[in-house]
Each structure stands twice: as structure tokens, then as C-alpha cells.
Amino acid sequence: MTYPITFIAMSLALIMATAAQADVGSRLWATGGVTSIEGTAGGGLSPWALLNGYASDEEWSGTVTLSQATTDDYSLNVMGAGVTWQNRVELTFARQTLDLDTLGAALGEDELVQDIWGLKARLFGDVLYNPWGQWSAGLQYKRNRKYTVPEAIGSEDDTGTDVYLGGSKLFFAAIAGRNLLVNGTVRATKANQGGLLGFGGDRNDSYEAMAEASVSLFLDRRWLVGTEYRQKPDNLGFAAEDDWWDLFIAWVPDRRVSVTAAWVNLGDVATLEDQTGAYLSLQASF
Amino acid sequence: MKLPVLILVLATLTLGGCQSIGGHGGDSTSPSPALYEQLGKRAGIATIVEDLLYLIVDDTRINEHFAGVDVEQFHTNLTDQLCSVSGGPCTYTGRGMRESHADMNITDTEFNALAENLILAMEANGVPVAAQNRLIERLVPMYPDIRNL
Structure with missing residues (x-):
């Protein structure tokens, strides 16, 4: 119950720590996206081809993020940090903690914890200036810090690596003069519920290609509304796994800070049906 | 049941976007006077450029x-x-973008800095968001010439 207070306190500390920094990079506002629950630049659920922060081709930049998603029977907390070098390479870390609010007593475990190291490289293009948009490839190395529950429900491995290719393109003045940002990602993965329930399972233990997409509209340069969709594998026999989607609004008052709120639909998660809820993410850049 | 709904939403947004993109693509080739007027005609543009120059300095x-x-x-x-x-009814008599930037080695950082200053100058002069975006849309094709790519 103390988490929201901690969240707000840490958020304010982040803002104050970074507010003093003048040079946060030269890329235009919101072209670092926000930080996804896996730590890389993206929307909330899916990585985009954008690199986090605002480093342009002669600069460094970094981000720190706190996120929270609360559905009917679960709450996910994410702490993340990342650096980007010359708008070319992004290195990120995220720690996800999933509180098993409802299942906790039955499973004898209060939470699942996963660490994610992410590496993403911009291969080609620019989201704003290239007619073909911007293309990036990335990987996410994921490791369960608590594996008792995933193992018990049939997961094959406590570590896994997702590999993805993504494209992002901003269409200027696309709808009522507003800019439209489109992202598509293909991810090869064995992760169950993003990896929080381990990797591979009794039904499938092979890599599968999953499609992810988002569209978002800049109301102005500070406000962005959009939707995301993320296809998911279904490797575990004990419970069906659903695709994820969300509707989000992000506020990027300047380069140093962004706030993202979303309504997320995670579908059925580990036998508990229709997990929908609110998502809030705060990011600071330096 | 929910996935088809989402696909419908995505498809609607994407198709809507494509139609609009096509529409404004037409604007780009035969410039409409609306944008020129939204920028305040030549006098308004002159003020924006003056503010831009102060920001550049x-x-x-x-x-x-x-x-x-x-x-x-x-x-x-x-x-x-x-x-x-x-x-607008003006004739640009300066040098071509590629020629005038050929020896300057403009970086992405510098290009972004100028784009930022132009947007700030338009904001300071109350140019509507849609008009800002439409002007930027028409300037972006100059990117490879200015960067000498």
C-alpha cells in the first residue's frame, strides 16, 4: 500500500535531479517515445524503433523510468534505466515485479521478479526525416529472479532472449493536420507473459514470431494519444495466454520528463480472466 | 472477441491516416494558400524568421x-x-539547398536544432499546430540536400 507514495516521492526526486540538467539531447520532442515495461523505448507494451532519450548523432542521453500497472488481480511495478549513444545504440535495464495479489496465498509466493537487459541498434533511417522511416533491431535478455512458480506451472527455462525488428515512421500533418506515429515490430520469443512466467512450456518450447503494432497521434507536440497491440505466444498448458492491448495518452511537457497513462487489457493471465486496468509511467531524461 | 475490435480500430486509424496523407501530398505539389495565410502571409513569415534568427544566434x-x-x-x-x-506569391532567389550547404557538414544534431528553433518561432507567433506540421512536412524533403546525403 505504500507503493504509490514511494512512486510519487521517487518521481519527484527524478524530476528534480534531472531538471538541473540543461543538455538532454537535440532530437525533437517525444522522438524518444516513452519507456516500455521491458525498459526499451517504445509505447507501454511494445518496443518501437526509436531509441530512448534525445541523443542526436553527436550526443549521449539517458532515461530513468518508474511504471505501474494495476489490473483486477495483479500489479506490475517496473523500474528502468537506459542510455543512448549518438542515436545509434540503446542499452537498457528494467526490473519487473509482479505482485500476485489474488494468487499469492494459493501459490505460497507473493511476487514474481524478472530482470531485463536490452540492447537496440538503429539500423537505418530516421523517424521524422526519412521517407522510409526508422528501422531498428534489438534483443532483450530476461532472467527470472524467482523461478518456483514458473517452474511449477510448466515453464521450461528461467532465462530467455527475445529478438525483434521494428520500424517507426512519423507522418506529418496526417490527420486534421496532426502528426501520426506508426510503429510495427516483429518479435521472436519463447517468453510466457513477457517472461514473468518463464520461457517455453509443455505446449511449445520453440521460438515463435509475434507481431506488435501501435498508432499514435500527436494532438500537439506535448500530447500524444494512441493504441498498441502485442501478440503473445501460448506455451503453457495450465492456462491460456492472451494478446495484450492498450489505449494510452502521453504528456511530454519538454524533453526532461514524460507521463504516460493507459488503460491496458492483458486478457486472461494465469487462469484469472479479463485482466484490465490502469497503467501509469513516469520517465525522466538527462 | 476483443482482438477483432482492436484490428478494426487500428485499420480505421491507419486507413484514415493514409487518406489524409494522400490528401496533403496533393497539397504539397500544388501549394494551397491556406497555409500561407495561417503563417500570417509574408509579413507573418518575416516575423517568424526574425524570431528564428534570434534563437539561432x-x-x-x-x-x-x-x-x-x-x-x-x-x-x-x-x-x-x-x-x-x-x-505564397514569392520567389526564392537564393542558392539551392544542396549547393548552399555542401561545405557545411551539417549533422543531425544541427538539423534538429534548426527544426526545433523554427517550431519554437512558429509557436511564439501563434501559428496553429496543423499549420506548423504542414510547413514542416513541406520542408522535410530538403533534409538530404541540407545534410549533403
Whole structure:
């Protein structure tokens, strides 16, 4: 119950720590996206081809993020940090903690914890200036810090690596003069519920290609509304796994800070049906 | 049941976007007077360019490139260029973008800095968001010439 207070306190500390920094990079506002629950630049659920922060081709930049998603029977907390070098390479870390609010007593475990190291490289293009948009490839190395529950429900491995290719393109003045940002990602993965329930399972233990997409509209340069969709594998026999989607609004008052709120639909998660809820993410850049 | 709904939403947004993109693509080839008027015609554009020049002078990322430039001539040329690009009755008489930037080694950082200053100058002059975006849309094709790519 103390988490929201901690969240707000840490958020304010982040803002104050970074507010003093003048040079946060030269890329235009919101072209670092926000930080996804896996730590890389993206929307909330899916990585985009954008690199986090605002480093342009002669600069460094970094981000720190706190996120929270609360559905009917679960709450996910994410702490993340990342650096980007010359708008070319992004290195990120995220720690996800999933509180098993409802299942906790039955499973004898209060939470699942996963660490994610992410590496993403911009291969080609620019989201704003290239007619073909911007293309990036990335990987996410994921490791369960608590594996008792995933193992018990049939997961094959406590570590896994997702590999993805993504494209992002901003269409200027696309709808009522507003800019439209489109992202598509293909991810090869064995992760169950993003990896929080381990990797591979009794039904499938092979890599599968999953499609992810988002569209978002800049109301102005500070406000962005959009939707995301993320296809998911279904490797575990004990419970069906659903695709994820969300509707989000992000506020990027300047380069140093962004706030993202979303309504997320995670579908059925580990036998508990229709997990929908609110998502809030705060990011600071330096 | 929910996935088809989402696909429908995505498809609607995407198709809507494509139609609009096509529509404005047409604007780009035959400039409409609306954008020119939203920028305040030539007088409004001249004020935007003046504010832009003040921002450039204060911007250590790019002001070196403007050292020694004939400011009055630059102001006239850029005003004419934005007037023309936005559909106004002006003729740009300056050099081509590739020629004038050929020896400057403009980086992405510098290009972004100028784009930022232009947007800030338009904001300061109350240019509507849609008009800002439409002007930027028409300037973006100059990117490879300015970066000498």
C-alpha cells in the first residue's frame, strides 16, 4: 500500500535531479517515445524503433523510468534505466515485479521478479526525416529472479532472449493536420507473459514470431494519444495466454520528463480472466 | 472477441491516416494558400524568421554556422523561401539547398536544432499546430540536400 507514495516521492526526486540538467539531447520532442515495461523505448507494451532519450548523432542521453500497472488481480511495478549513444545504440535495464495479489496465498509466493537487459541498434533511417522511416533491431535478455512458480506451472527455462525488428515512421500533418506515429515490430520469443512466467512450456518450447503494432497521434507536440497491440505466444498448458492491448495518452511537457497513462487489457493471465486496468509511467531524461 | 475490435480500430486509424496523407501530398505539389495565410502571409513569415534568427544566434549548437552571414540578406531569402514553400506569391532567389550547404557538414544534431528553433518561432507567433506540421512536412524533403546525403 505504500507503493504509490514511494512512486510519487521517487518521481519527484527524478524530476528534480534531472531538471538541473540543461543538455538532454537535440532530437525533437517525444522522438524518444516513452519507456516500455521491458525498459526499451517504445509505447507501454511494445518496443518501437526509436531509441530512448534525445541523443542526436553527436550526443549521449539517458532515461530513468518508474511504471505501474494495476489490473483486477495483479500489479506490475517496473523500474528502468537506459542510455543512448549518438542515436545509434540503446542499452537498457528494467526490473519487473509482479505482485500476485489474488494468487499469492494459493501459490505460497507473493511476487514474481524478472530482470531485463536490452540492447537496440538503429539500423537505418530516421523517424521524422526519412521517407522510409526508422528501422531498428534489438534483443532483450530476461532472467527470472524467482523461478518456483514458473517452474511449477510448466515453464521450461528461467532465462530467455527475445529478438525483434521494428520500424517507426512519423507522418506529418496526417490527420486534421496532426502528426501520426506508426510503429510495427516483429518479435521472436519463447517468453510466457513477457517472461514473468518463464520461457517455453509443455505446449511449445520453440521460438515463435509475434507481431506488435501501435498508432499514435500527436494532438500537439506535448500530447500524444494512441493504441498498441502485442501478440503473445501460448506455451503453457495450465492456462491460456492472451494478446495484450492498450489505449494510452502521453504528456511530454519538454524533453526532461514524460507521463504516460493507459488503460491496458492483458486478457486472461494465469487462469484469472479479463485482466484490465490502469497503467501509469513516469520517465525522466538527462 | 476483443482482438477483432482492436484490428478494426487500428485499420480505421491507419486507413484514415493514409487518406489524409494522400490528401496533403496533393497539397504539397500544388501549394494551397491556406497555409500561407495561417503563417500570417509574408509579413507573418518575416516575423517568424526574425524570431528564428534570434534563437539561432543564442543556440551554441548551430550559431557558428551563421557567423559572417549577411543577416539581412539571409532574412530576406529565408522569408521568401518559406513564403514560396507555403504557397505564397514569392520567389526564392537564393542558392539551392544542396549547393548552399555542401561545405557545411551539417549533422543531425544541427538539423534538429534548426527544426526545433523554427517550431519554437512558429509557436511564439501563434501559428496553429496543423499549420506548423504542414510547413514542416513541406520542408522535410530538403533534409538530404541540407545534410549533403
